[in-house]
Amino acid sequence: MNERGLLMNEQIRPDQINAAGHLTIGGVDTLELAAEFGTPLVVYDVAQIRDQFRRFQAVFEQNQVDYEVSYASKAFASKAMYQVVAQEHGHIDVVSGGEMTTAIQAGFPMDKATFHGNNKSATELRLALTHHIGMIVIDNFHEIELLSQLLTELDTQTDVMLRITPGISAHTNEYIQTGQVDSKFGFDLDSGQADQALQQVLANPRMHMRGIHAHIGSQIFEVVGFEGAAQKLVSVAKHWHDEFGYTTEILNVGGGFGIKYTTDDHPLAPEAFVDAIVKAVKKAASEANLPEPGIWIEPGRSIAGPAGYNLYTVGSRKDIPGYLPFLTVDGGMGDNIRPALYQAEYETVLANDPQAPATETVRIAGKYCESGDILSYHQALPATKPGDVLAMLDTGAYGYAMASNYNRNPRPAVVFVENGHAQEVVKRETWSDMARLDQDYNL
Numbered sequence: 319m320n321e322r323g324l325l326m327n328e329q330i331r332p333d334q335i336n337a338a339g340h341l342t343i344g345g346v347d348t349l350e351l352a353a354e355f356g357t358p359l360v361v362y363d364v365a366q367i368r369d370q371f372r373r374f375q376a377v378f379e380q381n382q383v384d385y386e387v388s389y390a391s392k393a394f395a396s397k398a399m400y401q402v403v404a405q406e407h408g409h410i411d412v413v414s415g416g417e418m419t420t421a422i423q424a425g426f427p428m429d430k431a432t433f434h435g436n437n438k439s440a441t442e443l444r445l446a447l448t449h450h451i452g453m454i455v456i457d458n459f460h461e462i463e464l465l466s467q468l469l470t471e472l473d474t475q476t477d478v479m480l481r482i483t484p485g486i487s488a489h490t491n492e493y494i495q496t497g498q499v500d501s502k503f504g505f506d507l508d509s510g511q512a513d514q515a516l517q518q519v520l521a522n523p524r525m526h527m528r529g530i531h532a533h534i535g536s537q538i539f540e541v542v543g544f545e546g547a548a549q550k551l552v553s554v555a556k557h558w559h560d561e562f563g564y565t566t567e568i569l570n571v572g573g574g575f576g577i578k579y580t581t582d583d584h585p586l587a588p589e590a591f592v593d594a595i596v597k598a599v600k601k602a603a604s605e606a607n608l609p610e611p612g613i614w615i616e617p618g619r620s621i622a623g624p625a626g627y628n629l630y631t632v633g634s635r636k637d638i639p640g641y642l643p644f645l646t647v648d649g650g651m652g653d654n655i656r657p658a659l660y661q662a663e664y665e666t667v668l669a670n671d672p673q674a675p676a677t678e679t680v681r682i683a684g685k686y687c688e689s690g691d692i693l694s695y696h697q698a699l700p701a702t703k704p705g706d707v708l709a710m711l712d713t714g715a716y717g718y719a720m721a722s723n724y725n726r727n728p729r730p731a732v733v734f735v736e737n738g739h740a741q742e743v744v745k746r747e748t749w750s751d752m753a754r755l756d757q758d759y760n761l
Contacts, residue, residue, distance in 0.1 A: 346739075358630050
């Protein structure tokens with residue numbers, strides 16, 4: 319509760335409300351951010367990113383285990399983000415040549431990078447090898463053959479892991495489950511494909527087999543799935559040790575730690591998942607009489623998500639008797655497609671008074687020419703008027719990363735805020751940018 323006797327939004331800390339009663343991010347008034355950089359605007363609280371990295375690292379240090387906290391770039395990738403990760407002595411995983419090139423241009427140490435993907439191209443793999451990427455996670459038999467050819471062509475070597483599908487379905491949206499048997503990712507265990515892949519990799523002296531990777535899904539709230547995955551990975555390591563004489567150095571358990579988007583979400587602290595995973599691996603490795611492996615995690619959402627905000631300006635409104643009003647903002651599915659794609663839900667507050675009591679429930683609609691362009695179907699808000707700024711919370715993961723130019727609308731700017739200082743780290747696109755790659759047709 320605050321001094322006005324009102325229940326504050328659980329995702330907003332009391333110190334984020336300034337003397338004027340406005341929402342602040344990183345010590346900067348959101349109305350000032352909207353005025354300086356325009357809306358729609360994506361804003362990140364950099365201190366929050368750093369804090370979550372350090373919380374993960376502390377868990378590993380307390381458990382005395384070799385580790386990497388590998389930021390999953392797909393949640394949000396930019397030069398500035400990679401630079402912050404480097405400053406926090408983090409690791410990254412990249413899933414495309416574009417993410418890889420951005421990291422290279424950011425000056426990120428590529429020996430602290432892992433390359434993922436189920437259909438890596440020869441061009442992407444060549445880029446990874448020529449920049450001496452630290453790890454390649456092999457996803458399929460085609461990739462083993464392609465990588466082997468490139469290693470011979472470039473006369474080089476590389477560290478690799480094998481991605482397996484552990485047969486564990488996390489309690490999450492079916493579109494973001496990746497650990498079940500029937501998945502496009504990784505080698506199946508029961509069919510013997512994983513064993514075949516291991517033998518092919520071990521037979522190639524240019525590939526240094528380092529460990530096993532698995533990822534069971536995203537936005538997971540229950541620790542039992544991760545504990546099960548950890549135990550399964552150790553059992554695979556035991557089988558490979560006994561059957562093929564291979565000792566696993568690293569178990570990469572992926573990410574997927576759930577975060578709080580709305581008051582209905584009740585996730586554990588992300589670091590609590592990691593503590594449970596580490597303890598499960600240690601126990602299983604001891605029981606299997608195996609050397610304790612290093613443990614890697616790949617958090618994306620849990621690092622970028624809570625640190626991100628989308629700022630919008632209210633425009634038109636449509637009231638229909640018997641229905642919730644449409645309150646339209648200057649962004650929408652082009653800068654956050656998750657509500658349309660996953661039926662994702664967020665909390666939104668009035669930036670100039672996030673503590674104001676709600677007086678109505680509205681549908682927050684975007685400006686895109688699609689009926690499904692709705693950012694929220696049931697959002698309680700105080701009275702609003704055109705020109706008001708709304709702040710949508712916890713939008714830092716898979717918002718800008720999945721942004722598009724639908725309707726030829728420019729993508730928003732991205733601003734990093736830390737210690738009361740705001741810096742534009744991704745420029746806002748312009749209308750002219752929309753036709754920048756177009757060519758005249760002269761038949």
